[in-house]
Amino acid sequence: xxxxxxxxxxxxxxxxxxxxxxxxxxxxxxxxxxxxxxxxxxxxxxxxxxxxxxxxxxxxxxxxxxxxxxxxxxxxxxxxxxxxxxxxxxxxxxxxxxxxxxxxxxxxxxxxxxxxxxxxxxxxxxxxxxxxxxxxxxxxxxxxxxxxxxxxxxxxxxxxxxxxxxxxxxxxxxxxxxxxxxxxxxxxxxxxxxxxxxxxxxxxxxxxxxxxxxxxxxxxxxxxxxxxx
Amino acid sequence: xxxxxxxxxxxxxxxxxxxxxxxxxxxxxxxxxxxxxxxxxxxxxxxxxxxxxxxxxxxxxxxxxxxxxxxxxxxxxxxxxxxxxxxxxxxxxxxxxxxxxxxxxxxxxxxxxxxxxxxxxxxxxxxxxxxxxxxxxxxxxxxxxxxxxxxxxxxxxxxxxxxxxxxxxxxxxxxxxxxxxxxxxxxxxxxxxxxxxxxxxxxxxxxxxxxxxxxxxxxxxxxxxxxxxxxxxxxxxxxxxxxxxxxxxxxxxxxxxxxxxxxxxxxxxxxxxxxxxxxxxxxxxxxxxxxxxxxxxxxxxxxxxxxxxxxxxxxxxxxxxxxxxxxxxxxxxxxxxxxxxxxxxxxxxxxxxxxxxxxxxxx
Numbered sequence: 001x002x003x004x005x006x007x008x009x010x011x012x013x014x015x016x017x018x019x020x021x022x023x024x025x026x027x028x029x030x031x032x033x034x035x036x037x038x039x040x041x042x043x044x045x046x047x048x049x050x051x052x053x054x055x056x057x058x059x060x061x062x063x064x065x066x067x068x069x070x071x072x073x074x075x076x077x078x079x080x081x082x083x084x085x086x087x088x089x090x091x092x093x094x095x096x097x098x099x100x101x102x103x104x105x106x107x108x109x110x111x112x113x114x115x116x117x118x119x120x121x122x123x124x125x126x127x128x129x130x131x132x133x134x135x136x137x138x139x140x141x142x143x144x145x146x147x148x149x150x151x152x153x154x155x156x157x158x159x160x161x162x163x164x165x166x167x168x169x170x171x172x173x174x175x176x177x178x179x180x181x182x183x184x185x186x187x188x189x190x191x192x193x194x195x196x197x198x199x200x201x202x203x204x205x206x207x208x209x210x211x212x213x214x215x216x217x218x219x220x221x222x223x224x225x226x227x228x229x
Numbered sequence: 230x231x232x233x234x235x236x237x238x239x240x241x242x243x244x245x246x247x248x249x250x251x252x253x254x255x256x257x258x259x260x261x262x263x264x265x266x267x268x269x270x271x272x273x274x275x276x277x278x279x280x281x282x283x284x285x286x287x288x289x290x291x292x293x294x295x296x297x298x299x300x301x302x303x304x305x306x307x308x309x310x311x312x313x314x315x316x317x318x319x320x321x322x323x324x325x326x327x328x329x330x331x332x333x334x335x336x337x338x339x340x341x342x343x344x345x346x347x348x349x350x351x352x353x354x355x356x357x358x359x360x361x362x363x364x365x366x367x368x369x370x371x372x373x374x375x376x377x378x379x380x381x382x383x384x385x386x387x388x389x390x391x392x393x394x395x396x397x398x399x400x401x402x403x404x405x406x407x408x409x410x411x412x413x414x415x416x417x418x419x420x421x422x423x424x425x426x427x428x429x430x431x432x433x434x435x436x437x438x439x440x441x442x443x444x445x446x447x448x449x450x451x452x453x454x455x456x457x458x459x460x461x462x463x464x465x466x467x468x469x470x471x472x473x474x475x476x477x478x479x480x481x482x483x484x485x486x487x488x489x490x491x492x493x494x495x496x497x498x499x500x501x502x503x504x505x506x507x508x509x510x511x512x513x514x515x516x517x518x519x520x521x522x523x524x525x526x527x528x529x530x531x532x533x534x535x536x537x538x539x540x541x542x543x544x545x546x547x548x549x550x551x552x553x554x555x556x557x558x559x560x561x562x563x564x565x566x567x568x569x570x571x572x573x574x575x576x577x578x579x580x581x582x583x584x585x586x587x588x589x590x591x592x
Contacts, residue, residue, distance in 0.1 A: 120314050126301040127273055127308040128328030128376055138327075142318045 002203075005183070010203065013179040016091055017159035020098035021106070021152055028103060028151065032110035033140075054104040061100055062168025069093065069169070093170040094177050098162045102155035109154055113147020114140070146222050153215035157208065180204055230285040230380065230412060234271060236278035243267055243278075243436040249429070251286050254406050254413040256423045256444075259433035265416040268433070269382050272414065273308050274301040285412070287379045307373030309383040313365035315357035321368050322353040328376035340375065346408060347371045347401055363394040367401060374409070381413040387422060399425055403590070420456065423448075424465065424506055425590045444504065449554050462545065463508040466553040468589075470501045479527075479581060486551030491527045492584040503591045509545060511583035512557035515576045516567060528579040534571050537564070548577055 002010070034040075035047060053061055069076040070088050079085045087093040117140060125135045141148075163181040170177040172186060180200055187197035233246045243264045249255045257265045270276040272283055272290065280293040290299050307328075315324050329340070344350050347367045357365060366386055373381065386402075387395045403426060406413060417423060423430060423444065430447040432440040440447050447453060448465040468482040471489060478494040482505065490505075497503070518529055535554065536547040544564045546557045557577060569575065 118314075120310070120312070121316060123275060123301075124308070124310060124314040125316070125327065127275075127304075127306060128372065129302050130327070131300075131302050139316060 006200065006203065008175055009178060009180050009183040009200070010207070012091060012094075012175070012177075013160055013181075013207075016094045016098055016162075016179055017156050019092075019095040020102060020159045021155050023095070024099040024103055024155075025106065025148075025152065028106040028155075029110055029141075029144075029148065032107045032114055033136075035107070036111045036114035050107050051104045053101050058101060058162070058164025059168050062097060062165035065093070065097055065100070065165065065169040069096070089170050089173060089177065091170075091176055094162075094166050094179060097165040097169045098159035101162055101165055102158040105158055106151040106155040109151035110144060110147050113144045113150075116147075117143045146219055149215060149218055149222060153211060157211060160204075160207065160211075180207075230283075232268075232272065232281075232283055234268070234278045234281040234283065236271070236281065238267070238276070241267070241436055243271075245431075245433070245438040247431065247438060247441045249412055249414065249431070249441075251412050252410050253428035254415050254426050255429040255431055255441075256427035257414055257416045257431045257433060258418065258423060261418065262435075263433040264436040265418075265433055266384050267436075269308075269384050269414060269416055272380075273306055273382055274299065274304050285380050305377075305379040307376050307378035307381045309366070309370050309373050309381070309386045311385045311389050313357070313362075313369035315360075315365055315368060315372075317357055319357075320353070321349065321355050321357065321360070324357065324368060325349075325353075325372050325375055327372060339377070342408075343371050343374050346404060361394070362390045363397045366390065366394075366398060370401070370405070374405075379411060381409075381411055382416075383413060384416045385418070386415075387419070388417075402426055421587070424504060424588075461508045461510055462556055462558065463506045464553070464555040465504060465506050466550075466555070468503055468505050470495060470497045470499055470503070472499065484551055484553055488530055488551040490579065490584075491581045492589075493582060493586075495586075495589065497591060501591055503589050505584065505589045507555050507579060507584065507588070509556035509558040511580060512548075512555060513578045514546065514557050514559060514563070514567065514569070515578060518576050524578075525580075526578040527581045530577045530579075532575060532577045534569060534573045534575060537569060537571060539564070548575070550577065 031046075031050060035043070035050075066088065067073055069079075071077060071080045071086055076086065076088060079087075087096060121143070122135050122139055125139045130138065160179075161181060162179070163185070166177065166179065167182055167185070172178055172182045178186065180203065184197055184200045184204075187193040187200065230249045230251065232249065235244045235246070236242070241264065245268055257268060259265050267276065271278050274290060277298060278291065282292050282294075283290040284292070288299070288305055289295075289297050290304050291297060315321075316327065319327070347370060349364070349367055349371055352360060352364055352368060357368070360368065370386070387398055390398065399422070406426065415422075415426060427444050429441065429443055431438060432447055432452060439452050440450060445465050445467060454462070466484060468484050468490065471481040471483040473480055473494065474491070479491050480493070480495045482490045482492060482503070484490055495503070518531075519526070521527065530550050532548040532550045532555070534546055535549050538545040538547070539561070542561070543558050544561055546559060546569065548555050548557060555577065
């Protein structure tokens with residue numbers, strides 16, 4: 001049904017998105033919490049920095065990643081020398097690019113749900129003997145779950161659709177960095193490959209629909225649990 | 230427990246220096262904005278004072294001199310808020326268990342005791358959003374108690390409830406005070422709740438402690454007059470059940486000094502101590518004692534006039550009745566015609582039917 005080429009592109013896309021989201025989620029939650037709950041010097045600057053990938057052209061992000069993470073770059077060079085790690089032109093690089101463009105969407109949605117939590121509940125928990133750690137994991141985090149889920153879905157979708165930053169940073173290498181959008185781009189560039197492009201297009205729509213339905217069901221479940229059991 | 234606070238928040242100053250009894254309910258009473266909730270939050274540790282000392286019999290919460298400021302979660306308190314603040318994502322049972330240390334075996338008994346005391350065994354499997362306001366507040370009280378606090382703080386726990394729910398919850402609070410031996414600080418601005426529950430009153434006005442003493446003392450003190458002027462002024466007195474009437478549904482109360490007051494039947498054992506309020510509007514005065522065969526009045530007492538307070542449209546007469554003080558509100562017309570003077574002996578008449586079950590509480 002699916003060609004090997006398509007399976008490769010789909011599994012690579014899913015792998016990249018999965019890694020991008022799971023590894024950046026804890027940081028997204030931490031930063032969202034800081035922005036929602038703490039007042040500190042330079043908070044507007046941090047806020048702006050986090051949101052920057054949302055407004056920058058993805059090609060700019062890709063270029064910045066390229067110059068900093070290439071083997072000559074100021075991050076890439078020490079990484080390569082000390083740990084023998086090179087993420088440019090690899091799927092990890094694609095995951096990094098995806099994580100960066102998806103990050104503001106996640107932070108935004110988690111922050112909103114954190115801000116919506118009634119802090120009186122956290123106060124009540126502390127009068128019941130819960131330290132800050134317990135309050136966060138038993139009250140704050142569960143109550144923010146709907147926001148975290150929608151943040152993850154948004155980020156996942158953004159990550160699956162990532163094109164500009166990825167192609168600039170890790171190029172379009174079959175099996176390594178050719179995710180669904182990049183594969184489609186290749187087909188579009190190839191004369192006579194309209195049929196393959198259309199197939200990928202339909203696959204993309206199916207994945208997106210599945211993700212939306214899954215998120216809807218999950219959110220409903222969480223919401224129901226929070227509202228009335 | 231010792232409370233000695235003198236602190237300023239932005240433009241609000243709070244000064245309280247007193248010792249609260251180690252059992253019983255101390256009502257923190259005052260207008261909204263008088264600092265009642267602030268005081269309780271300072272004790273809970275949700276706010277920090279500039280200086281002072283807060284110390285219970287078991288634990289020092291805050292001591293500026295010794296640089297002690299125990300964080301909220303390490304203070305052994307139970308806090309019942311105005312809104313129940315139940316965790317919406319947890320079932321009632323999980324809410325109750327939140328602060329509960331279930332490791333000790335003996336605690337199972339304690340758990341059962343609290344569940345039964347508050348009648349919440351039917352609610353354990355439900356989520357907070359499906360509970361009524363009264364049920365929520367009962368669960369919140371249970372949750373606070375299951376933490377095994379050494380001090381219970383209650384910040385207007387009834388004020389978010391409607392009148393029937395309040396009446397539903399009051400007996401639980403009363404029971405609580407009798408069963409559990411721990412000090413309870415109870416913030417309120419309702420005289421009804423004070424009458425029903427409190428053993429002591431701490432009166433706050435604009436951040437300053439005006440008075441702190443047992444209920445009868447504070448209640449009958451001039452400081453409380455402005456409060457009572459808003460509602461109907463009334464006197465609070467101690468009584469105990471003497472006997473039941475053999476023929477009619479009436480109960481005789483002993484007011485001390487051989488004064489007997491007949492009221493509508495109170496089902497309580499002989500000798501049960503209670504607190505009783507008599508509204509000034511229900512007391513009338515007469516110069517001559519009328520025999521019971523010619524008047525409907527069942528209670529006639531010889532009293533001495535202590536004070537006459539003439540107001541715009543009426544006069545408040547303060548009367549000594551045995552060891553107690555009661556008030557009678559009469560018209561200025563009657564005051565002139567009877568030609569009342571201080572220290573004069575006069576008969577006070579109280580209708581038995583004027584005292585109903587909202588006017589007394591066992592103590």
